[in-house]
Amino acid sequence: MMANNLIYLDNNATSKVDEKVFESMLPYLKEEYANPSSMYDFAKKSSNAVKEARVKVKEFFNANNEKEIIFTSCGSEGDNMAIRGVLDMDKSKRHIITTKVEHPAVLNVYKYLEKQGYKTDYINVNSNGELDLEQLASAINDDTALVSVMYANNETGVINPIQKISEIIKSKNQHTKFFVDAVQAAGKIPIDVQACGVDMLAVSGHKFHAPKGVGALYVNSKTILSPLIIGGHQERGKRAGTENVPYIVGLGTACERASDNLQYEMTEVKRLRDKLEDGILKSVFNARLNTGVANRVPNTTNIGFEYVEGELILLHLSDLGICASSGSACTSGSLEPSHVLRAMNVPFTAIHGSIRFSLSKYTTDKDIDYVLSVVPNVIEKIRDLSPYQDELAELKRRKFGS
Amino acid sequence: MWDYSEKVMDHYRNPRNVGKIDDADAVGNAGSLTCGDQLKIYLKIKDGIVTDAKFQTFGCGSAVASSSILTEMIIGKSVDEVRKITNKDIADELGGLPPEKMHCSVMGYEALEDALKGYVDKDDLNDALDEINGKPVDEKIVCTCFGVTENLIWEAIKQNGLKTVEEVTNYTKAGGACGKCKNAIQDIIDTYYNKEKKENDENKVVLSPAQKILKINSIVENRISPELQKDGGDITLVDIEGDKVYVRLRGRCSGCRNSTLTLKAFVESSLREAVDENIEVVEVNYDGK
Numbered sequence: 001m002m003a004n005n006l007i008y009l010d011n012n013a014t015s016k017v018d019e020k021v022f023e024s025m026l027p028y029l030k031e032e033y034a035n036p037s038s039m040y041d042f043a044k045k046s047s048n049a050v051k052e053a054r055v056k057v058k059e060f061f062n063a064n065n066e067k068e069i070i071f072t073s074c075g076s077e078g079d080n081m082a083i084r085g086v087l088d089m090d091k092s093k094r095h096i097i098t099t100k101v102e103h104p105a106v107l108n109v110y111k112y113l114e115k116q117g118y119k120t121d122y123i124n125v126n127s128n129g130e131l132d133l134e135q136l137a138s139a140i141n142d143d144t145a146l147v148s149v150m151y152a153n154n155e156t157g158v159i160n161p162i163q164k165i166s167e168i169i170k171s172k173n174q175h176t177k178f179f180v181d182a183v184q185a186a187g188k189i190p191i192d193v194q195a196c197g198v199d200m201l202a203v204s205g206h207k208f209h210a211p212k213g214v215g216a217l218y219v220n221s222k223t224i225l226s227p228l229i230i231g232g233h234q235e236r237g238k239r240a241g242t243e244n245v246p247y248i249v250g251l252g253t254a255c256e257r258a259s260d261n262l263q264y265e266m267t268e269v270k271r272l273r274d275k276l277e278d279g280i281l282k283s284v285f286n287a288r289l290n291t292g293v294a295n296r297v298p299n300t301t302n303i304g305f306e307y308v309e310g311e312l313i314l315l316h317l318s319d320l321g322i323c324a325s326s327g328s329a330c331t332s333g334s335l336e337p338s339h340v341l342r343a344m345n346v347p348f349t350a351i352h353g354s355i356r357f358s359l360s361k362y363t364t365d366k367d368i369d370y371v372l373s374v375v376p377n378v379i380e381k382i383r384d385l386s387p388y389q390d391e392l393a394e395l396k397r398r399k400f401g402s
Numbered sequence: 403m404w405d406y407s408e409k410v411m412d413h414y415r416n417p418r419n420v421g422k423i424d425d426a427d428a429v430g431n432a433g434s435l436t437c438g439d440q441l442k443i444y445l446k447i448k449d450g451i452v453t454d455a456k457f458q459t460f461g462c463g464s465a466v467a468s469s470s471i472l473t474e475m476i477i478g479k480s481v482d483e484v485r486k487i488t489n490k491d492i493a494d495e496l497g498g499l500p501p502e503k504m505h506c507s508v509m510g511y512e513a514l515e516d517a518l519k520g521y522v523d524k525d526d527l528n529d530a531l532d533e534i535n536g537k538p539v540d541e542k543i544v545c546t547c548f549g550v551t552e553n554l555i556w557e558a559i560k561q562n563g564l565k566t567v568e569e570v571t572n573y574t575k576a577g578g579a580c581g582k583c584k585n586a587i588q589d590i591i592d593t594y595y596n597k598e599k600k601e602n603d604e605n606k607v608v609l610s611p612a613q614k615i616l617k618i619n620s621i622v623e624n625r626i627s628p629e630l631q632k633d634g635g636d637i638t639l640v641d642i643e644g645d646k647v648y649v650r651l652r653g654r655c656s657g658c659r660n661s662t663l664t665l666k667a668f669v670e671s672s673l674r675e676a677v678d679e680n681i682e683v684v685e686v687n688y689d690g691k
Contacts, residue, residue, distance in 0.1 A: 307435070309465070310462075311462035311463055315462075319415065335571070335575050336578065336579045349435060385420055387431075388460065
């Protein structure tokens with residue numbers, strides 16, 4: 001049943017490793033296997049490779065100093081390390097803030113901290129997925145230790161105005177730390193930690209064409225973390241464990257490649273995303289854009305198909321070789337639809353049928369043409385099963401006239 | 403990625419009997435749009451036989467497959483046979499479902515039950531009424547998030563031998579959202595198994611005299627005797643009169659000063675627990691009672 005061609009539109013889940021990234025890693029998987037901490041000449045090359053990668057990541061973030069970069073194993077580690085590490089250094093303040101639409105790697109850390117006695121506030125979003133900045137401003141008080149806000153949402157692609165949020169936080173309490181989970185922003189929009197005024201920011205390599213198993217955390221020089229992994233001196237004592245040299249090198253290359261590619265991402269990838277989105281919204285009468293006019297990363301679209309269920313759409317798309325993902329309850333094994341779409345109050349008619357398509361620099365016009373040629377039929381086939389034929393007929397009348 | 407059987411995939415790819423029967427004799431509904439899955443089933447019934455069935459489903463792959471195969475399972479069957487179909491039958495017919503997806507098969511069962519609840523065959527009016535009256539009419543909602551009733555949870559436990567709250571959630575969705583009803587689900591599980599235990603207890607009382615003798619004999623031979631042999635002794639069943647069980651202790655057990663203790667604490671209590679609490683064990687010597 002599987003089609004010959006794979007059309008991968010799930011780049012917010014993970015992405016293909018860039019060929020140049022792969023090549024740059026190879027020497028460190030083969031002959032250059034020395035531990036960068038060793039004293040002999042043989043270790044010089046791997047030690048330098050880690051240094052160079054650190055400079056590349058620093059430039060990618062526009063950090064002030066490469067000492068502000070800590071290599072991690074993934075986005076979740078960066079999130080955990082930033083949040084728990086900063087709170088562990090100063091236990092006097094007991095109030096922390098985040099948003100209702102964060103990734104579980106932040107949300108569940110907050111839930112955990114709640115059990116440890118922290119007071120938490122979860123900031124709302126509107127129906128487009130945009131953060132309620134007024135609610136955020138009024139939530140910050142003298143006891144607020146930390147605010148965590150994602151740069152871009154993984155399900156909807158909606159971008160939070162990080163610089164503005166930083167200004168709000170610092171105007172309310174200049175001691176409050178600001179952490180940004182930028183996993184879904186990296187490689188899609190420019191990141192400038194200094195201009196944005198963030199204290200900490202985490203990324204994950206595999207979301208922008210590095211392999212899985214490597215990430216980075218930016219921690220500015222004014223912010224002190226206690227380490228999650230205690231042991232050796234690596235990462236200036238902030239993260240013990242022998243450096244994952246090949247993957248760190250890969251991450252460095254991926255950062256370089258992503259910087260070079262940003263213009264393409266924001267023009268061509270966006271053009272293809274818009275083509276896909278407009279095409280589906282025009283040809284499928286029960287489709288709605290879940291994010292309205294919100295500002296989004298250029299590669300993501302989240303479309304709700306009313307009166308049909310998301311897993312079934314994905315299964316049919318998969319039969320046609322198309323990879324996408326869904327906020328539907330059924331795909332995750334949980335019984336509730338995504339917390340992001342619920343926080344946005346996506347109508348109950350569409351929430352279970354919401355599909356995320358996320359593109360990359362490897363997506364072509366041909367891919368999008370093919371998807372547009374099959375999606376209307378897939379949705380029609382599933383619509384025909386629906387017990388809501390009358391409601392669907394009414395939707396059709398409203399969209400296309402009778 | 404779910405590990406769906408070939409049959410599940412075949413049925414969601416090519417669902418059978420999709421649609422609506424305008425002049426249906428029975429219509430059943432289960433689930434809702436807000437819950438994320440819903441099934442409507444339409445039946446044509448003639449002379450007590452389901453002659454046609456169609457379905458409309460809003461739901462995932464396994465929900466469509468469960469609905470589709472259910473229509474195939476019931477067409478041509480008598481209403482009485484159809485009433486006996488359980489969610490487990492649906493899942494088995496599909497070659498199994500992932501545990502988290504069992505609630506899809508329960509939805510099939512629910513919709514079918516709903517359809518037949520409203521259907522009363524004229525020739526079979528009294529039976530049908532008995533059927534309806536026999537069922538508990540209590541429609542108490544346990545899980546308000548998914549609107550799951552106590553009866554449905556009870557049926558799911560009974561049909562599938564569910565033992566944990568997590569299993570109940572997989573099969574009925576109850577407790578899968580806010581989780582506030584998890585204690586209530588645990589209570590239902592506890593009540594069910596207490597009841598089942600009680601029914602077993604009642605079964606002991608209604609053993610016929612012959613069954614009772616066989617059961618006592620089997621327990622003495624298979625459970626008590628091996629234990630005594632470990633200590634170099636043994637036991638023989640001599641006779642049973644009503645609740646009195648006559649045994650003979652042998653080997654090191656015979657004449658042992660603990661033999662009374664052995665009889666009372668071990669043999670008698672074992673038989674009382676397994677067969678009847680009125681049993682009294684009496685030791686006999688070689689020279690008779």
